[in-house]
Amino acid sequence: MDVLKTSFFIAYKSIIRGSKSMMILLIFILSLSFINMMFISGILNGLSSLIPRAFIDQISAHITINPQEKPQIKQFIPNQTLLRSQISTIPGIIATTRRYNLAGSLAFDKDKSGQYRSLSSSIMGIDPVQDSKVMGISKLTKYGSFLSDSDTDQILLSSALAGGYGVLAPSDLGGVVVGDKIQVTYANGIMRTYTVKGIYADNMGIYENFISTREAESILGTYDNASQILVKVDLNKEPIEGYTDKIKTMAPNLKLQTYKVALGSFGAFLDALNLIALIVSIISVAVSAVTIFVLIYVNALNKKRQIGILKAIGIKQKIIVYSYTIQSLFYTTVGLGIGSMLVFGVLYPLFLKYPIDVDFGKISLEFTLVGVLAGILSFSLTGILAGFIPSRIVAKQDILKAIWG
Numbered sequence: 001m002d003v004l005k006t007s008f009f010i011a012y013k014s015i016i017r018g019s020k021s022m023m024i025l026l027i028f029i030l031s032l033s034f035i036n037m038m039f040i041s042g043i044l045n046g047l048s049s050l051i052p053r054a055f056i057d058q059i060s061a062h063i064t065i066n067p068q069e070k071p072q073i074k075q076f077i078p079n080q081t082l083l084r085s086q087i088s089t090i091p092g093i094i095a096t097t098r099r100y101n102l103a104g105s106l107a108f109d110k111d112k113s114g115q116y117r118s119l120s121s122s123i124m125g126i127d128p129v130q131d132s133k134v135m136g137i138s139k140l141t142k143y144g145s146f147l148s149d150s151d152t153d154q155i156l157l158s159s160a161l162a163g164g165y166g167v168l169a170p171s172d173l174g175g176v177v178v179g180d181k182i183q184v185t186y187a188n189g190i191m192r193t194y195t196v197k198g199i200y201a202d203n204m205g206i207y208e209n210f211i212s213t214r215e216a217e218s219i220l221g222t223y224d225n226a227s228q229i230l231v232k233v234d235l236n237k238e239p240i241e242g243y244t245d246k247i248k249t250m251a252p253n254l255k256l257q258t259y260k261v262a263l264g265s266f267g268a269f270l271d272a273l274n275l276i277a278l279i280v281s282i283i284s285v286a287v288s289a290v291t292i293f294v295l296i297y298v299n300a301l302n303k304k305r306q307i308g309i310l311k312a313i314g315i316k317q318k319i320i321v322y323s324y325t326i327q328s329l330f331y332t333t334v335g336l337g338i339g340s341m342l343v344f345g346v347l348y349p350l351f352l353k354y355p356i357d358v359d360f361g362k363i364s365l366e367f368t369l370v371g372v373l374a375g376i377l378s379f380s381l382t383g384i385l386a387g388f389i390p391s392r393i394v395a396k397q398d399i400l401k402a403i404w405g
Contacts, residue, residue, distance in 0.1 A: 002069070002161060002250075002320055003168070003193075003316070003318065003322065004135065004321050004322070005371070006315070006323075007319050007322035007323045007326055007328060008323075010319065010320070010323035011314075011322075011323040011324070011326035011327045014047075014323065014324075014327055015327055016085060022295065023296040023331065025295070026291075026295050026331045026335075027331055027334050027335045027338065029291050029295075029333075029335075030291070030331060030332060030334075030335025030336070030339070030379075030383075031335045031336075031338040031342070032283075032339075033284055033285075033287055033291065033335075033339075034336055034339030034343070034375070034379055035338070035339045035342055035343055035347070036284055037280065037281050037285065037375060037379075038339070038343045038367070038372075038375060039279075039343065039347060039365070040241030040280045040284075041277050041280060041281055041367075041371065041375070042277060042301075042343075042347075042365035042366055042367055043356075043363065043364075043365060044273055044277040044280070044367040045277060045368070045371070046273075046351075046363040046364050046365055046366040047273060047363050048270050048273040048274060048277075048354075049366050050358075050361045050362070050363055051269070051270060051273075051360075052259070052263065052270070053264060053361065053362040054204060054361045055204070055259065055262070056259050057135060057136035057139075057361075058135065058136055058140065058204050058206060058360070058401055059204060059262070060207060060257075060259050060262035060263075061134050061135060061230035061231055061232055061258050061259065062231055062232055062233045062235070062240060062258065063230070063231040063240070063243060063244060063257070063258055063259075064228055064229070064230055064231075064242070064256070064257045064258075064262070065083075065228060065229040065230075065231065065247070065251060065254050065255070065256055065258060066227075066228050066254065066255045066256075066257065066351050067227075067254060067255070068253055068254065068255055070084070075226035075227065076222060076226060076227060077098075077226045077227070077228070077229060078223060078224075078225055079225075080225055080226040081099045081224055081231060083229065083250065083251060084096045084097075084098065084229060087229075087231060087247055087250060087321070088252045088254050090243065090246050090247070091206065091237065091238075092233055092234045092237035092238050092243065093231065093232075093233055093234075093243070094133070094134075094232040094233060094234055095130065095133035095134050095231075095232045096130070096134065096229060096230065096231050097126070097127055097130035097131045097133065097134045097135070097230050097258055098126075098213065098214075098226035098227075098228070098229050098230075099124050099126050099131070099226060099228050099229075099230065100124065100125030100126075100127060100213060100216040100217070100220060100226065100227045101122065101124060101125075101227035101228065102122070102123045102124070102125060102186055102187070102211075102216060102219065103121075103122060103123070103186070103187045104120070104123050104184045104185055104186045104187065105118055105119070105120050105121075105184070105185045106118060106120075106161070106173060106182055106183070106184055106209070107117055107183040107184075107185070108123055108173040108174065108176055108180065108182045108183075108281065109181065110173075110176075110180075110377060111173050112282070116183070117173050117174045118173075119161065119171045119172070119173065121158075121161055121207060121208070121209055122207065122208045122209070123155075123184065123186075123208070123209045123210070123211060123216075124208050124209070124210050124211075124216075125210075125211050125213045125215065125216020125217070125219075125220075125227075126147070126210065126211075126212065126213060127149065127212075127213050127237070128146060128147040128148055128149055128151075128212060129149060131230075132146070133232065134231070135231045136229065137156070137200055137210065140200040140201045140202075141198045141199070141200045141201075141202075142159070142199065142200065142201045143177070143178050143198060143199040144178035144179075144196065144197050144198035144199060144276060146197075146198055146212070146363070147195060147197060147198070147210060147212055149212060149213075149214065150212070150214070151191075151197065151211070151212045151214075151215065152212065152215045153193075153194055153195060153214075153215075154183065154194055154195050154196070154197035155184070155194035155195070155196060155197065155209055155210065155211050156196075156197060156198045156199070156200060156209060156210040156211075156213075157173075157176060157182075157196055157198070157199045157200075157209050158199075158200065158202035158206060158207055158208060158209055158384050159174060159200060159201050159202045159203075160172065160202040160205065160206075160207060161202070161207060161209065162171050162175070162176040162177075162196075162199050163175045164294055165177065165199070165201075165287070167201070167202055167203060169202075169207060170204070176196055176199070177196070177199075178196050178197070178198060178199060178316075179195065179196060180195075180196045180205060181193055181194070181195055181196075182194055182196060183341065185238075186219055188219070188220075189217070190219050192219070194213075198364065203360045204295060204360050231243070231247070231379075239257070240258045240260065241258075242256060244256050277279075277403065281375065281378075284298065285378050285379065289382040289385070289386045290386075291386075293386040293389065293390055317396070320391065321388060321391045321392045324387050324388070324390075324391030325384055325387040325388045325391060326387075327387060328383050328384065328386060328387020328388070328391075329380070329383050329387065331383065332335045332379060332380060332382070332383025332384075333383075335379075336379055336380070337384060338351060340376075343365075347365060348365050348367075351364045351365045352364050352365075381384070
């Protein structure tokens with residue numbers, strides 16, 4: 001106990017009487033290092049969180065129900081209304097919708113010269129109201145307006161396929177705008193002319209166009225069927241596997257795919273992002289450790305004479321080492337405090353209000369409790385070690401050598 005009291009006393013006097021500029025510099029660098037670590041980690045966490053959300057919102061719902069892949073099975077899910085109503089009784093199901101998947105060729109004569117530019121594309125028949133509850137295409141409609149249930153002669157185009165909207169695609173129609181007429185020839189030979197009602201921002205490369213289910217059923221000659229059923233769930237209530245198990249009991253002959261499977265290669269990309277976030281955190285901690293080590297070591301070297309005198313009057317070496325370790329911990333704690341206030345009191349709310357706008361969504365700072373605690377703990381341990389090691393090196397020097405420099 002006396003050792004700690006003496007160590008705290010010496011540390012306190014050193015801090016009070018020490019160089020204020022050195023102390024401010026050290027705390028500033030520590031705060032900056034912590035802010036840098038948390039900021040980059042928060043941005044990468046936000047990005048890795050946004051990608052699955054955007055994927056689920058634009059490409060694949062939480063659960064996609066498809067017909068069986070066996071040749072003898074029809075290409076449609078029959079009696080979709082009844083099946084969807086049964087699925088909706090499962091606790092945690094937010095909404096369901098159906099889609100028809102049609103293949104067709106789109107043609108557009110921009111100059112009205114008889115020279116058509118064409119491409120093959122997927123055309124989805126959707127229930128606009130229900131689809132908006134499950135997927136986010138309606139929110140991405142940047143030009144014109146989204147479809148309505150009664151639309152039979154209008155189409156919603158991908159900005160990538162329309163052309164001229166800054167989104168790259170293997171091929172496009174050369175600059176379609178809202179109100180233009182395009183011709184669509186379906187795989188069954190039916191040809192229709194549609195007015196472009198809206199163009200959505202296809203920043204994730206969906207390359208799909210949309211018509212109403214009413215129009216799709218008139219082309220396919222079917223009713224109350226679906227190429228696929230999309231299901232949105234509340235993952236806070238139950239894991240995705242729990243929902244699929246329950247749906248399988250209602251539709252044992254249908255194929256279910258979760259968003260986790262659909263993510264595919266995106267999963268490897270997210271793993272890479274998480275690895276980058278970890279590497280950045282390690283580098284930030286390492287930079288802080290080196291910074292503290294150098295500054296504490298220089299500070300200790302400048303006080304070799306004082307250390308020599310302390311040893312000469314009988315102060316134990318471990319008390320001297322402890323006192324410098326306590327000083328280092330003090331600087332680290334203050335740096336962490338200031339850094340935390342700036343990160344969570346300024347940057348975090350600022351990015352919630354003004355997130356970074358990217359092509360497929362908005363990125364804000366995101367933190368996990370485990371990540372924050374790990375960052376604080378690693379910084380604290382770094383401060384202790386970076387103060388302990390250099391002070392131990394200097395304190396080991398011979399008394400006379402320390403006094404005379």
